[in-house]
Amino acid sequence: MTDIVQEYGSAAPTEDSSATPQVVNRDSPDFAAFTVVHTRHYVRWIFGALVLFVVLQFLWSLATNDKYGWPVFATYFFAPAILKGIQLTLGLTVVAGTIGFLLGTLLALARLSKSPILNSVSWSFIWFFRSVPLLVQLLVWYNLGYLYPRLGLGVPFTDNYFWSFDTVTLVSQFAAAVLGLSLNQAAYSAEIIRGGILSVDQGQLEAAAALGLPRHVRVLRIILPQAARAILPNAFNEIIGLIKGTSIVSVIALGELFYVTQVIYNRNQQVIPLLLVSVVWYIIFTTVLSIAQFYVERHFARGALRVVPPTPIQAARAWVKTQWARLDEKPAAPEPSKAATTRIGGNGS
């Protein structure tokens, strides 16, 4: 900075007049010819190096510590039992997630309705299922047969059934898991969806009403797409939570990924390698969902942003393109002043 000031104060005007005679304003130097020197962040660099060292050390230990048992990991990663467990984990997530969010939407709409009955029933549902631990819920659903041995249709408030089922056969392990997970999920997603709906401007409702749009069109076409922007980050949080949360159903001996892992390591005592198997699978699921989240959010951002940000692929392509263009440019710029100009311009892009 001081260099520029000195030059500006003394040397610049005379130098300018000799080198570039076409300059009109002789008092202000032509900054395009200067090279920009960025601030140097020494402390940032030191800490960056430290963190990098710790990360590398950890990765090195992963590779060299044979207690991680990577060969065992490799044998079991695609083992049929594990794949079957994954099938169940994903199945539970899809079913519980779908039921949870559909029921949650209904609960949210009920909570926002003007009917005091719908409103308070919805509130109580949410209150109850958020209050009772999921673990307890699963055990209760699994043991429902103890409370109500038979379920069916009959004369209200009596024990006379026209048509009934044995509870134990009706509520299997899988059904108990689905019930517990989806009702719990519904309670949480109801609040997320309600929050999203509340975030939509009141004027949107008025405009939709003034246009005479029927209620289902208002909800599905006007309100929910706008609420989606507020709902989605939390909804993906919930789904990612759910996919790992399914591991809790191992308490009712349902053979999902985590339960299968436990069964195997109880047999062969390879605890860490098998836990790593399930951890890596969970990481894969979460990664896929995170990528999906980016694109889904991007879809619902249309209209909310003036310019939708590029996808990582588009950004990478644009970066390669500019780098490529720079490579092309360099030999074709022999004139020093022109080269300096491109350098300054190039920093921005």
Add this chain to the structure above:
Amino acid sequence: MSIAATHASDTVTTPTTRGLVDIRGVSKSYAGHDVLHDVNLTVQPGEVVAILGPSGSGKSTLLRTINHLESVDRGWVTVDGELIGYEQRGDRLFELKEREILKRRTNVGVVFQNFNLFPHLTAAENIAVAPVALGRLGKADARELALGLLAKVGLADKPDAYPRQLSGGQQQRVAIARALALQPKVLLFDEPTSALDPELVGEVLDVIRDLAKLGTTLIIVTHEIGFAREVADRIVFIDAGHILEVGPPERVFGSPKHPRTREFLGRVL
């Protein structure tokens, strides 16, 4: 940028009863505070009425009662003899189901101060959404209608722009086109230029001026005194929920009767 008569001509069926608004003895209060007090006003079909008054005088509330966005405590509002919220059978008024209210509402278009365009829909989609949802037009026809209306408000080149990509004046013109898509008998404007930069006000007023020539009943709440004087057939002055003055612009602006009107006009003119 003229709104040609073609749009209106194919819809005019009974020109004599098109857009008669009758407001009778309307009162409304929020939490004990009177917003509207025994308001009576008849707006003739095709008439252009400008409602003036200080902030909080109840002029927006009055406008919103006309299409039942706001319910009234006493009195009633009819459009072409139809109550928007109720149906008369004998000596009883039956509150209408929402579906029926919505249908009647489509006779009354509203243009809001803050545009209230749907931000996730493009300009053309904003206009086409209601005719499609109400089953009046197929998707392709609605799109064509939208393009035609956009051309009429001078935005033929913006059908696929999202509201946030448009200026305030352009957004308000899309909002006017959206209100026109249902071919309403009455158009309500709730301070249509109050949220706009001064230099964008003109383009919106131009569109409203063109509408005024078409014979749709227009009721405009505005602060643009000059515009009201130019375009309105009658001026209504409201203060504290009372209509203090009704009359042609020359009379109301030239020789206001009520001292409150004189005071208000003295401050804004």
